Amino acid sequence: MRKRPFVANLVNDTKIPKMFKVRQVFPRPKIEVEEIPLLIEKLLSEEKFTKQVHPGMRIAITAGSRGIANVALTTKCLVDFVKSRGAVPFVVPAMGSHGGATAKGQRQILEGYGITKQYIGCPIISSMEVKKIGLNAEGSEVYIDKNAAEADGIILGCRVKPHTAFRGRYESGIMKMMTIGLGKQQGAEVCHEAGFKNMAKNIPLFGKAIIEHAPILFAVPTIENAFDETCKIVAINSDEIEEKEPELLKEAFSYMPKILVDSCDVLIVDQIGKNFSGDGMDPNITGTFCTPYANGGIKSQRVAVLDLSPETHGNGIGLGYASATTERVYQQLDLASMYPNAITCTVLGGVKIPIIMESDKEAIQVCIRTCNEIDKQNPRIVRISNSLHIEHIMLSESYWDEIKDIPNLVIESEPQYLSFDYDGNLW
Template structure:
């Protein structure tokens, strides 16, 4: 990159504004981790659930690729209940094409969330092999994970929340976990090939077929509050999923965090990763949607991504919807992990490479410099740690008067210069 010194010269005099810390205040109903075993045991002890589990049955429990609060614990509690009934639980990764579309990659994603055989005390059977179980209402073949298809029963473990690319009565949740998660790479590709325009139809179309043709017993979905904490756990019988999930989705949407200012010139995202969102950074927060079939989030002229999370294992999907990034991010990218995900979902924009700058400071400066119709001596900048943890964020000095007196934002510091080291990296 011979041009790098010249590019740095272009932005060296751009003002990075002073910023101050704020605490965003959201409703905080939560379930403590120590309460979860008792809640799940009580839910599943209800006759309509417990009566379905017979001694000796081999029962698959799904586990996905998202960073879900208490994910390992809830999975273990489901497994423990199944064992208490004399059945034999095992976990299957239900994550479509994630993990580079390999069995080892998907097992490694689960390990990163603490979902291991040692912790669960039951097997994890990871395979990309699928088995046809029937056809849907339109006559299309329906395939799911081979181990799940051949089990005596399937329990859907998942989280319910708004999707990042489409709107409908079933978004990220039980139906999607069945249609795309259990469908592995094949199921994900079939659902995505028609594009996100038709996803609201295809997810329940395939999900209902799986309920009809596979041994699905029930689901144990969780809902999270704005602080990435479990706030609700429910059990939903297979024959109740179609009717009950839409109301649970609306409830989940009402709890979602957001950035409590509506717009900015530049949004700084410290980290992106699959543990924060399937899109790396949740566009419901950042406004970086990959399709026109969903809207929301902050309105930002430019978005800068400074780093990848360790848990994403080099999968920088979503980076393509930023304006600039750092050499540090570029060096961490695992294209073999990113590309199968993008090709399968038919959205290639998320894996494009934005402008790459050597340092955090330069990446921020290039975004400020390239904004249009703003006061570049007082740019409006928002900084978030990631798209999942939004309690403590930073705002540039220009927001100070605007937010004073807001009951939902608490000012935590005076405006200060961002702490760049001599190499222009934030610490």
């Protein structure tokens, strides 16, 4: 993009206030990495699990597109369990239309998380081909990954977490992994067609049909704490999923972190990406919800997104909920990766392109400049690295006295101006 000095001149006198570092204190229950293999081995040693896996069976193990803590290790543990029973495991990507809705793209996502044939010790069979397995209770056709459907059994590896676009008894978790993850492009599209307004109904509607008509054996979901660390792993038989998943979701909500100030004029997000959230930046943190069927997070007038994570491979979904971004972000965008996800879920707002400024400094300035009814000399600004890691954040000087009354906020530095390089980008 060519230089736009006139645009820069409109904002270059806008003051960016001093900011200071703050540590947010959250509960931190945690399972140590070295404990995970023995824990999963113990969980799956129960007879109700061991009796379902026999020598020679072909067992599909699911792995999704989210940046789940220890996902390569937990997947490998499931592979090792299947092998220990004399069965033959393989991993299938269960991520709906993600990865550009291509088999290659979905395999690459798994490899980016360390789920490779060499590490887990079994093949990864990535395909967008689906198979009809039956009808749900309302008579709609139900599809899942063809390779999984034709296996002798399916083990669901996943994480239970609050969703970013709706609320219900089942959100991101086991039911959704079956309904949308295993459904691939076609299954995801069928479920999304009715919109997020009906997602709380459709996920269990299709999920129950998959339990009934597909060879689902059991699930091994994880829950994470506020620091993106594994804090709970359970094993749930297929006939227990409907009853037990809602309680796991409640527990996941209890560990959900948040920005411990309720509102700001401008929220600065250093990076967004699919590895942080399916929405690029988790609206449960940032308040940037794509639908009216969920709420929460910090309230802000403007949001500045400064960069994409390397792990997102140009998928800038979620950028549409920013007020401003940088030319650096624009140049990285892979529209072929972004658009299939948006089209499939029928929500196009996340792939819109906000105002593009040449540098970090200008993106921040234009957000401050365009806020209404604020103190422009002392704007309330919150800066986070991304929506997944918010233990350490930055606040503008206007919060200095206010946060002394907020429990679990620890000031870590004196206020000082942000450092920008010659091009106007943050050091």
